[in-house]
Amino acid sequence: MEKKIVRKGPLPGGRQGASGAGAGRDSMRAASRARGVARPPSSPPHPSSPPEGLVSAGSSRTQQAAPAAGGARRMRWSKSMNENALRAYFRAKGEETGCLAYRARMHRFFAELEPSLSVTEQNLADRVRYILRSNIFGDAELERLRREAISSSNGNATAGNAAPLDAQQTAYVDAAVNIPFVANSDDDGIVSHELEKMRSILEESMLETRSMPLENRPRLPRIPLSKRNRAVVRALNPMLVTYLEASRDLCETDSILFGAELAVCRIIGAKLPVAGRATQKSSAITAWRKRIEDRIAKARALIGRLTSFRSGNNRPRIMRTVRMAFPGTNFSLFQPDITQKLTERIDDLKQKIAAWGKRIRRFSERSRRFNQNRLFQSDQKRLYKSLERPEVCGAGPGPDQADTVAFWRGLWSEPVNHSEGPWMEVVASQSASVTPMDPVTITxxxxxxxxxxxxxxxxxxxxxxxxxxxxxxxxxxxxxxxxxxxxxxxxxxxxxxxxxxxxxxxxxxxxxxxxxxxxxxxxxxxxxxxxxxxxxxxxxxxxxxxxxxxxxxxxxxxxxxxxxxxxxxxxxxxxxxxxxxxxxxxxxxxx
DNA sequence: ATCCCACCGGCCCACTTAGA
DNA sequence: TCTAAGTGGGCCGGTGGGAT
Known part of the structure; x- marks a missing residue:
């Protein structure tokens, strides 16, 4: 209890002061790596011969001061253990985002990879969370582990491994098998026909990009993040390494990357604009606006039909539309309150149209502001130019200066006697014949x-x-x-x-x-x-x-x-x- | 050599959230 | 309502480096 009160150490999370600046994660990892098998004498192994990877908690000092309850032992997560944790994680999670009970599966997979270790499911989940959050592994390494995990689960499935796979896992494996390139994307020396084809497309694209002026580069489409597309990207990644290593400057790196992007688009068959960006003109009416306007047009047409029906038009076409406007079985076009219902429905539609109209105004305003902001960030001069109104500013010769001065001087210097004119009398005489409205009182x-x-x-x-x-x-x-x-x-x-x-x-x-x-x-x-x-x-x-x-x-x-x-x-x-x-x-x- | 400090890492728990 | 997943935060061990 007393320990809690006198605790002087910082709360977790924050990094305070400079004294421990060198004692970061890296130094800790380095220390654990360097220590290897031999433990410093100050922290002897736990007497109950813990499994490999478990070390006794606390230095000799702290152990003397407060022996951890039940001889608490902490696990030392080595790099290979971390890797295995990630392998289990990727394997359990696959590429499905909504998979269920992945923690249990991850725990099982981890137990297969590290049979000597006993960690709880929560431990493992925490550890994986920590690894991913603190960037212990770089992106490339993570990708490698993910690939390994996927291909290993794939291999297990194809080899008829006895390990039971649940429905999701099976689904994932099936999907992966169907993706071309995935099975061969590992660096296992097997070069498939597809990979060769991809390589040639990649080389061709990069060659093309290298000789292409910057402004002629096509605008690349946004690629959906499908499994297949990701597989293509994963397969291309290792091919890029040699080119990137040979790159001499940033321009070349940029060219390589753009070439690779182009190749991906070509491989997956994404549509590319024929000419450069300059020739590509976006539609004047945006898609969202068109959608809303279509909706408004439909609603207006329906209002027309409903009004027509209300005023007695019983033509079959009108009737059909009206019936469609009132879906449901217990509704008759001849029920007594139909007029009321029609009025309500028409009013509904009018309200909707008003709301959609407002939405168009709101979105347009938002879009205008967005574009102005973007232009302001990139090219202020162009923004201010666009704000000028050419028909007012600088169009035609200005007024004569002498005339202007004479006009403004004349405005105040000559007194004018104001007269209401005869129209006031005319209006007054007309109004005299109007009988005033009786005051409304409720008795x-x-x-x-x-x-x-x-x-x-x-x-x-x-x-x-x-x-x-x-x-x-x-x-x-x-x-x-x-x-x-x-x-x-x-x-x-x-x-x-x-x-x-x-x-x-x-x-x-x-x-x-x-x-x-x-x-x-x-x-x-x-x-x-x-x-x-x-x-x-x-x-x-x-x-x-x-x-x-x-x-x-x-x-x-x-x-x-x-x-x-x-x-x-x-x-x-x-x-x-x-x-x-x-x-x-x-x-x-x-x- | 030892103590102290600041920080990170590991573990645990309570709680929330999402989905069935 | 239940379960699994995710999250925040507390506690404390482990560590490196500065101070004594």
Missing amino acids: PEDVAEAETEPYWKYNPSPVLENDSAQLYWERSVLTDRTVEHNRPDIILVEKEEKRTWLVDIGIPNSHNVQKYSTEKLIKYQRLAEEIRQLRRQQKVLMVPLILSTTGVVPKSLTDNLVKLGISVRAASCDQPMPNFKTLKGALMQIV
Whole structure:
């Protein structure tokens, strides 16, 4: 216990101070290599004759101070053990990313390779993790071990090894056998027909690249990371060694590597552009944009058909499309609420189109910024040039200087008597004949009448629309970016004012009123922003209508009702809460 | 020669994550 | 819900090099 408290050593991970700078991993490995069989006298082998590779823990000093519990022994991982660990790892893992129970298999394979050692599965997994993380082996060495492991498992399979292989392993082996070049990619002296062919393609490509000017190099396609392609690359790698060793400078190395890349493309049959980069022009419309635009076109066509059907067109072609728009068995085109359903579906599609439109704008903006940033990084001059507007800057002769001065001086020096003109009188006389609209007030009688049908039986239509407004009732809004809360109770869109109201009604406990109200405001913030962008609204206003279960009403309720143009009488404490139908009636009236 | 320090390596455990 | 894999972090041994 005391040891824990007085511990002064650093926490693992960080490398602190310079005193131990030389005591890194390398020095430790070097030491373990140098030690070989003979152990320094300060750390004698454990008396219980541990298996090879296990050494006693702690120096003589520490052992005296605190004999490790149960004579704990630590394993010394030699290079060959590390290699075997990796072999087992690669063999167990194969090239499948989602293989199951690989640790168990790896453990088994390791036990075959190092029968004298006893390590737990967790030990081994930790060790492999450590090896891979700390770059003990270089990439080339890792690749070699991987190849060895793969070919060894391949060999086992073909030789009918008795070691049981599970389904995945078998699948992997089968796949590997089917790949040309893999079986012969080992440096075992066997040169297959395929390898010879690859070598000749490689030489040809490198020769071609060497004599090719830099700007004429074709743009190479991105190659899928398939097993076959990787096998080709692996087979080419050892061939490159001699060329790279003979390379005199970086340019030559670059040429060799490009030639090799070209060869890989040719071997796997990847499509290469015929001429150099300059002639290759990318399509003006990007693929993502085309996809979205196609989707929008389809949706628009469907809206056309649905609208046509709603207005009475029963032609078979229209009917067929409409049926396809409403998949499912329990749906009839002649059911009573079909108009409502059509309206909803049409509105859905319109919302989707708006969202896709916004997505195109968003992506285009992003792409524009990306390209500008890239250009800024590579060639600032070109960027600023591209930002200039040639039709404004430097196009045609400038205005005469004397004229300009005279114009601006004349603007302020001569007093002008302003006159409204006769049109004002004309408009005023026309307006005089217009009768003013009666003020809209909701009386208790109106409310009573509305309540003849119990509010819980009232089933409003989710979408109502006229020329000036659109009203959603408990309807999700489709947005470009996913918004978690996209369904306030009521959404009212005033088309001309370009203003949207999001109304949410809540009945919390009385002590929660304030919190609830704030929560509502926060909850729909993102939706409000999305709607503003999607529908290009001037304003999107969130109006929470909160009444507590005990009838306590926040001060904001009156203001909010007034904002919505609803009579505030119903909001007094001794009145029952205005039901949804009343509220909606009022909303439609202000529409 | 011995101690001290800082760091790395090995081991273990608790916990999370992903997938069936 | 269970299992396997993966991860973070703590503990402590081992080590080299500087200080004493």
